Amino acid sequence: MGNERLVVIGGDAAGMSAASQARRRRGEDDLEIVVIERGRFASYSACGIPYLVSGDVDGPDALIARTPDEHRRRGIDLRLGVEAEGLDLDRRTVEIRDLATGRADRVGFDHLVLATGAVPIRPPLPGMDAPGVHGVQTLEDARELIDWLAPEHRRAVVVGGGYIGIEMAEAMVRKGLAVTVVDRSVQPMSTLDPDMGALVHEAMEGMDIDVVTETEVVGIEVTDGRASAVLTADGRFPADIVVLGLGVRPATELARAAGLPLGASGGLTTDLRMRVGVGGGAEGIWAGGDCVEVLDLVSGRRRHIALGTHANKHGRVIGANIGGDYATFPGVVGTAVSKVCDLEIGRTGLREKDAAAAGFEFVTATVESTGRAGYYPGARSMRVKMIAERITGRLLGVQIVGRDGAAKRIDTAAVALTHRMTVEEITSLDLGYAPPFSPVWDPILVAARKAAQRVAEDR
Incomplete structure (x- = not known):
């Protein structure tokens, strides 16, 4: 042909x-x-x-x-x-x-x-292949999970508290199930530093999602040919459906x-x-x-x-x-956003342990702010954490947890990372302002200002 x-x-x-x-x-x-x-x-x-x-x-x-x-x-x-x-x-x-x-x-x-x-990570543990245990990587996986759900199902256990895990926890809540998330990490969302992951943990508990951390799954209990509980080193968690959120x-x-x-x-x-x-x-x-x-x-x-x-x-x-053209893919800075119910999560760049592993010495700055002017109706808090290289002040990473437009603010930080900006340079960015959208000082600018101060004090 x-x-x-x-x-x-x-x-x-x-x-x-x-x-x-x-x-x-x-x-x-x-x-x-x-x-x-x-x-x-x-x-x-x-x-x-x-x-x-x-x-x-x-x-x-x-x-x-x-x-x-x-x-x-x-x-x-x-x-x-x-x-x-x-x-x-x-x-x-x-x-x-x-x-x-x-x-x-x-x-x-x-x-x-x-x-x-x-492919979804599916540990070689007893019962992991039993009916009622679902990965969610493909559209076929989704259809199988939806077909499995039945009105009599009351309890879901999500194994893993990363992006897939928390999104599927929300999905199960929306379907009316009681949800438990079991994760072996110190806090859910291990793509964040633990202090920021703790905010996610607290918010999920406030949504009636039971979050069990630092717990290792050892198998799936099978009753009458189907999954009936998630077994851990610390106890048993009954389940009508098990969703794997252990990453890929x-x-x-x-x-x-x-x-x-x-x-x-x-x-x-x-x-x-x-x-x-x-x-x-x-x-x-x-x-x-x-x-x-x-x-x-x-x-x-x-x-x-x-x-x-x-x-x-x-x-x-x-x-x-x-096709005969010339194109390249230069790389990434590791930007990702997610949500669980009304809580928004954004991250880009390095966590503290990533920065240390790469050989950077760094300072951190964490600030509380709001997504709109404080006096504007509906203003809600968000926390921004910024990591910068010692001496140079080069931005290394940003994490945001909050509501009211928190997650997409991470895009500003992603652009700054891509262009190797310093936190001092970020403080001068001409970001959009109007009371319904931002305080006079956007949360990103507030965090950059505090990080720049830390860098200056460290010199």
Whole structure:
């Protein structure tokens, strides 16, 4: 059909972005595009799954950005329900199997994009695979969880207190269940420093979510063939449904078996153009999304961060390069936002332990402020923590916990981190002000001013 063939393994954010961008730049007579996706859905927003489960989003179709037929009409051969089982880099083929029929085949490639994503961490503990224990990584996972919920279900236990865990705790609360979150960390949201995580803990307890920290799960109790309780070293927590919120790991088994380079997290390593293992028989192989490591622009280290924002950018870069343009992905500063009920959480850059591990000496500043002018109706408090390098005052990280527009304020800090600004420079930023939106001194500016003072005192 075409002079060259692009094979994409994985049909969600990174994979379909890469395929779509390549198609925009190269016609069907120049580039054949085949996408292999083991699931039944493609091009959907996995980040919206908690809100689908809670009922805020009306049905799975609302999360689908582009249907399979729409992709096919644009000249992309999207094959759903087909799994990639092996890579032969010498012959440049992918071994595939139709999951419905069991039929095996091979498809050759000139370009290969690995967009295999990530899989939920499911510890090898007794009962973890029992009916009623749910991961929530894919749209199919969400549908299975929704189908499992029944009117007689009263109790949910969420294992893990990270982003997925707290979002799913909210979803279960919205469904009318009594919720317990069990986490082995000192505080929930371990992507925050413990002092900020304590605010999340306190707020969740105020929402009638029972938060049990510093507790190790040892297994799932199974009664009558289904999960009935979460077992920990400190006790038993009855459950009609168990949701796993332990995070994810890169899905790189194919890449590992083929001998492609992996980083410390198990994620694929790429260059700035998202190419994998350039040279040594790996020419024309690309990777993006949750299966890769990315460069942390603050610490200078490589990390695994599973976010749809990065995945879409990776795919765009890959597709542009395959299409004959030149594009790069320089790295990230680690920005993320989340919520549990009306509590908003934002973070970017390094935590204290990250800064110490990277070799920085630093100062911290924490301030209480409000999201609007204090006299304006509805003004509510938020806490901002800022971390800055000693002597230089370079911004290293920011964390925000509060309500009333707290989370998206983290974007100001993300821009400042990307451009290596000092906290003193941040104090002069011309941020928008009107009483319904901010105090005269925005909380970010108040924190920067206090951090700059700490830096000056430390010199």
